[in-house]
Amino acid sequence: MSTILYDNVSVSYGTNEKTALKNFNLQINSGEIISFIGSSGCGKSTALNVAAGLLTPTNGELVVDDLITRSPGIDRGVVFQNYSLFPWMSNLDNVLFALRQRYDLPNKTLQAKAADLLDRVGISGNFQKVYPSKISGGMQQRVAIARMFALDSPIFLMDEPFAAVDEITRKHLQSLLLDLWEKEENRKTIVMVTHNIEEAIYLSDRVVVLHEGEINSVVAIPFERHRNRREIENKSEYLMIKNHLLQAIEEKIVGGER
Amino acid sequence: MSTILYDNVSVSYGTNEKTALKNFNLQINSGEIISFIGSSGCGKSTALNVAAGLLTPTNGELVVDDLITRSPGIDRGVVFQNYSLFPWMSNLDNVLFALRQRYDLPNKTLQAKAADLLDRVGISGNFQKVYPSKISGGMQQRVAIARMFALDSPIFLMDEPFAAVDEITRKHLQSLLLDLWEKEENRKTIVMVTHNIEEAIYLSDRVVVLHEGEINSVVAIPFERHRNRREIENKSEYLMIKNHLLQAIEEKIVGGER
Amino acid sequence: AGKTATETEQDTSSKEEVSANTQEKALTPVNVGYLPSTGHSLYFIAEGEGYFEEAGLDVSFSLFSNSGEGINAVAAGQLDIGTFGTAAPLKFEEQGAEFVIFGGQMGEGAGIVAKPENAEGLKDPANFEGKKVATVSLATGDVVWRSAVHDAGLDLENDLEIVEMQSANDVIVAVNQGEVDAGVVWVPYVEKAKQEGLEIVAYTNEYMEDHVCGRIIANTDKFKEEPETYIAFMEAMIKAERFLADENNKKAVLADVVAFIDVDKEIIEKDLYDGYLVQSADPDKNAILAFREKMVEIGYLAEDKDVSGIIDIEVYKSALENLKAENPEDPFYQELEERYVEKNL
Amino acid sequence: MATNRFGWATGFIYPTPEAVISQFTQDGKELFHHLVSSVGLLASGYSLAVLFGISLGTLSAWYRRLGRIMNPASSVLAPIPPIILIPYAIALLPSFRASSIFIIFIGAFWPIFVATLNGVAGIDRRYMDSARTLGVSTFTLFRKIIFPAALSSIFTGLTIGMTLSFILLTSAEMIGANAGVGFYIKLATDFGNYTKVVTGIIFIGIFVTFVMILLRRLEKHFLRWQR
Amino acid sequence: MATNRFGWATGFIYPTPEAVISQFTQDGKELFHHLVSSVGLLASGYSLAVLFGISLGTLSAWYRRLGRIMNPASSVLAPIPPIILIPYAIALLPSFRASSIFIIFIGAFWPIFVATLNGVAGIDRRYMDSARTLGVSTFTLFRKIIFPAALSSIFTGLTIGMTLSFILLTSAEMIGANAGVGFYIKLATDFGNYTKVVTGIIFIGIFVTFVMILLRRLEKHFLRWQR
Ligand SMILES: Nc1ncnc2c1ncn2[C@@H]1O[C@H](COP(=O)(O)OP(=O)(O)OP(=O)(O)O)[C@@H](O)[C@H]1O
Ligand SMILES: Nc1ncnc2c1ncn2[C@@H]1O[C@H](COP(=O)(O)OP(=O)(O)OP(=O)(O)O)[C@@H](O)[C@H]1O
Numbered sequence A, B: 001m002s003t004i005l006y007d008n009v010s011v012s013y014g015t016n017e018k019t020a021l022k023n024f025n026l027q028i029n030s031g032e033i034i035s036f037i038g039s040s041g042c043g044k045s046t047a048l049n050v051a052a053g054l055l056t057p058t059n060g061e062l063v064v065d066d067l068i069t070r071s072p073g074i075d076r077g078v079v080f081q082n083y084s085l086f087p088w089m090s091n092l093d094n095v096l097f098a099l100r101q102r103y104d105l106p107n108k109t110l111q112a113k114a115a116d117l118l119d120r121v122g123i124s125g126n127f128q129k130v131y132p133s134k135i136s137g138g139m140q141q142r143v144a145i146a147r148m149f150a151l152d153s154p155i156f157l158m159d160e161p162f163a164a165v166d167e168i169t170r171k172h173l174q175s176l177l178l179d180l181w182e183k184e185e186n187r188k189t190i191v192m193v194t195h196n197i198e199e200a201i202y203l204s205d206r207v208v209v210l211h212e213g214e215i216n217s218v219v220a221i222p223f224e225r226h227r228n229r230r231e232i233e234n235k236s237e238y239l240m241i242k243n244h245l246l247q248a249i250e251e252k253i254v255g256g257e258r
Numbered sequence C: 001a002g003k004t005a006t007e008t009e010q011d012t013s014s015k016e017e018v019s020a021n022t023q024e025k026a027l028t029p030v031n032v033g034y035l036p037s038t039g040h041s042l043y044f045i046a047e048g049e050g051y052f053e054e055a056g057l058d059v060s061f062s063l064f065s066n067s068g069e070g071i072n073a074v075a076a077g078q079l080d081i082g083t084f085g086t087a088a089p090l091k092f093e094e095q096g097a098e099f100v101i102f103g104g105q106m107g108e109g110a111g112i113v114a115k116p117e118n119a120e121g122l123k124d125p126a127n128f129e130g131k132k133v134a135t136v137s138l139a140t141g142d143v144v145w146r147s148a149v150h151d152a153g154l155d156l157e158n159d160l161e162i163v164e165m166q167s168a169n170d171v172i173v174a175v176n177q178g179e180v181d182a183g184v185v186w187v188p189y190v191e192k193a194k195q196e197g198l199e200i201v202a203y204t205n206e207y208m209e210d211h212v213c214g215r216i217i218a219n220t221d222k223f224k225e226e227p228e229t230y231i232a233f234m235e236a237m238i239k240a241e242r243f244l245a246d247e248n249n250k251k252a253v254l255a256d257v258v259a260f261i262d263v264d265k266e267i268i269e270k271d272l273y274d275g276y277l278v279q280s281a282d283p284d285k286n287a288i289l290a291f292r293e294k295m296v297e298i299g300y301l302a303e304d305k306d307v308s309g310i311i312d313i314e315v316y317k318s319a320l321e322n323l324k325a326e327n328p329e330d331p332f333y334q335e336l337e338e339r340y341v342e343k344n345l
Numbered sequence D, E: 001m002a003t004n005r006f007g008w009a010t011g012f013i014y015p016t017p018e019a020v021i022s023q024f025t026q027d028g029k030e031l032f033h034h035l036v037s038s039v040g041l042l043a044s045g046y047s048l049a050v051l052f053g054i055s056l057g058t059l060s061a062w063y064r065r066l067g068r069i070m071n072p073a074s075s076v077l078a079p080i081p082p083i084i085l086i087p088y089a090i091a092l093l094p095s096f097r098a099s100s101i102f103i104i105f106i107g108a109f110w111p112i113f114v115a116t117l118n119g120v121a122g123i124d125r126r127y128m129d130s131a132r133t134l135g136v137s138t139f140t141l142f143r144k145i146i147f148p149a150a151l152s153s154i155f156t157g158l159t160i161g162m163t164l165s166f167i168l169l170t171s172a173e174m175i176g177a178n179a180g181v182g183f184y185i186k187l188a189t190d191f192g193n194y195t196k197v198v199t200g201i202i203f204i205g206i207f208v209t210f211v212m213i214l215l216r217r218l219e220k221h222f223l224r225w226q227r
């Protein structure tokens, strides 16, 4: 059981500033995968940060598992838009740090677990031992993903988690995420922000299109799970959904300002 | 005339570390658009930073306009993978700062020019006056692009310039870049890093696929300029090129380590 | 150390006594504070010649560079005994610090310095009118000089400019730079000033004869509780004065002093034997009271009250009597007895 | 007066609040007169320290050669107690006032210098790279990039330097001065008048609080982009 | 003695290099003996300052309420010249040694406190957010996130605090001490022996240089992730 409910949430960053999120209502079920898409600056990160408990709504409430929640917790793992690794810890230590928060196991065991998690996202050998600043942007993002996996919380919140990696790696990471999700009996609830419509369709149960802080539309993705990328891309609904989403974003071009 | 020549360039970040760029040879012609693609950590940013003059090759030379070059210059505008706006200047001031480096014009004129540039990338109104930390990631990236436009150098170097924006905005920015490029008599030389193969094909004259610091293949894109997105996507070569590039990247999966 | 024959004899006899004592009773620990000055040489001689040990005391010395801090340490009971000038204790007494003055250490030893071309003209204190003078307030020399100027009929506030300095050293530099016309300094800076080409306008004893300087003070409670410790202490001090008085002991004295304040032996010799520095263990109550009056006159003290109550002259007297009983023939002690009567009663 | 082993025998160093208040009402005018004198001194010494501390700190972080001279130099020179420098100041500077200013200056200088140096040395190289690709001149680089980027650290130095300049007021005003709050306090200390000492300390403390609030406002204003 | 308007008139405050060298060879052993005594004092006072400065600085930045007390408190207390605190230290602390340690402590404390406070207050909130989503305990947060994130600023405080503790050595060692380099220098000052003063200063300067190099090594090691 890990549900998220946005109960009429509004967020404005300053008193003078535009409201970044307006009367946002969304019920996310346990074990569901939800994507937020929308034009740049429409409020996706804001919505995700509310779920993370990092932003307290100016109005309305965030309800996690039937409890009003205003702070972050170990029940919700987060990948930030800007990775946010701790630069003073090696990549391995970053992952280890998250593992220690979750498990009370001997150091050796956790170390091996951390190394394995990093291996899985393609950060291996010497790259595990160096500081985050010594690896490329895409590699840092993968370490951040490994760190979230390490925390193994029932809810995953991810802000453009695959934006900085090439298409091949992206696909690999997507599969990794789905594998992890499908394997578990108590499926994780996953909320992610993405710019990639194909990715949204492939991964999500529902895609939420945001526009200027409001929900423009919520599109349910009808394809059955264990999805096959090729297969669904050839389905007739696929293009329809894709075009629908594109249009929903497009409504006003470029950041909604012109 | 703004050519770039990588003359057998090698870069390694530390004495112990793997070579990030190996015997890299590439001649980029004046007015050409070149894309670097490849798996995460393969050396794309490294190659771009060498061109920018921010990294001095451990071996070999960078030659810009027939001159061996080891430092950055106003002849090469850069958009960084992490935007790198100055957080203590408002978005407008960031752009203004670049304009002042180029033009010796009255403040009013430059101010108007800066506002116009920001408008063009979709940052308008109050968003121009706030600090970069007060806008979303994608918006920051657009400010960085506007800043590069402001410098108006003969060479543009861009590291994943459109990675943090949604597809619609991305397409808009691509068109903006191409418009700018096509309009000028002395066409700019543009080198960009991207993860998006379609983007690479649409924009580039040649696509360079990197793999573990070496050039895997250089693919010339045969489509004539003034390209139309729909049109070229329907051409028979399009899919061939795309698959070829995908395969070239795919050769070893995920960061080349497994 | 070079000791005279008689001294050595006396030494051995008393040493035996001491060792007999120590078998029964350990030495009494005494904490003593001092300032880095040749004027405090009686301490150093008493220690160097073993007089404290003879008296059954285990003295540990602590150095201070600021009188106020030392007086506070005595009042707080961290020190049992200390010597921190005369003016400062009197001022602190007025402020409410508690201690007893029960002995003497030094007197005089300060002077006014100026550039040679100015020195002659300043011989008369009245001539300080309109001049700029550097001083360290509350130094003995400062008090004596101010009172001299005051006695000459000048208004200290308006008729001349007095500027404060942090140390005698700074005063010399200021005089030498011509920033001021004259300055008040004390040993060993009087010598230093001469070396730097300055001239002595006057020694302070020319303004005020036999004026006192460092007085020995004690923590009030301890003083009341264990008078015998303090008597023993003064015995050692008187012996030191006797030792110093004999010029034959010069070498030993210099060695004793140098062990504490590591300065040029020449300077020590000049200070101790050139006559402008008086070293005496006598409390000199009369001079203290006279000094206090001067401080009232120049405005350093508010109230002309009687401080006889905190000046003890009995401990010194007992100590002197004890010594005399041991050596009834010694003319030195007789001299001291006469001096005691003259200066305290 | 109660005597116990905690040293309350020295009761006179703990003036009662009433005594302090009455001292304050009595000396109020005099204290303000002293303050005016002190402020002039502080302003001169401190602003010199700000000027030299920031510029030398920046240059030492920037030009390795200068840094290689300044680093050992600062190790040897910084720990010299300003009091020991007084005779040299008197000898070399044209007036007592100049010497006093010098003492304030030297006290405030080192913290500002060290903090600036560390701040500049620690600037995120992404900003430097960014600036270099814009082809900025060295002067613009210092003014528009390095200075704001190191400003947070510089303010740490400014705060500590400010504190130190107040600490040194007592020493500085004992160089041939006859006014100033430091002079007032130091003289009272020498005279064992702790009611005055405490009054002076509280008086200058209130003033320092105002100055610090000002400094913090300034910091908040200049670093508003950080929040 | 040459006299000119540049103030070389007061020759005795400018010892010749030869005099200093010969003084050094003469007093070498003694100076090392003094150094041992000083190092003990410095180590005690400084380490107390590090302990309290860092922890109070962090807590004041973290808990607003404590900060609201500490900010004005520091404005009033920090500018009190340590020398004025000496009588209180003597009265309240059990021994002269303790008073000396206190003076060193108080001098080093404020810079470390201020720098830590500013450092912690200026931590990039992304790290804090990141840590909070990992559900870290307050203790872990301080140890693993806040401390390393503020470490660069803390080192600025440590450097300045170190300098100050050396500056205060002369004051601290004049509280009933009879050894120490500060004692050596102050005594020489009181006797106007500037050859000794300069010898002592250079000697302690060399020592400080070593300590500073050590501190810088430490800084480099702990902040190696920044480069
Ligand atoms: N500052 C650095 N210090 C040491 N090694 C580095 C540094 N930056 C990059 N590297 C290494 O150099 C290699 C190439 O990195 P580069 O940043 O060029 O990759 P990239 O192709 O841009 O990857 P991405 O798509 O993830 O940004 C990687 O193996 C990386 O770990
Ligand atoms: N720290 C902030 N202070 C003030 N306004 C902010 C802040 N962060 C975001 N905003 C504003 O809130 C709105 C929504 O921002 P948000 O970051 O949620 O956008 P986003 O959908 O994540 O965009 P992107 O795709 O570019 O990351 C934007 O208009 C932005 O300018």
Ligand SMILES: [Mg+2]
Pocket: A044, A045, A046, A081, A159, B136, B137, B138
């Ligand atoms: Mg976002």
Ligand SMILES: [Mg+2]
Pocket: A136, A137, A138, B044, B045, B046, B081, B159
């Ligand atoms: Mg890169």
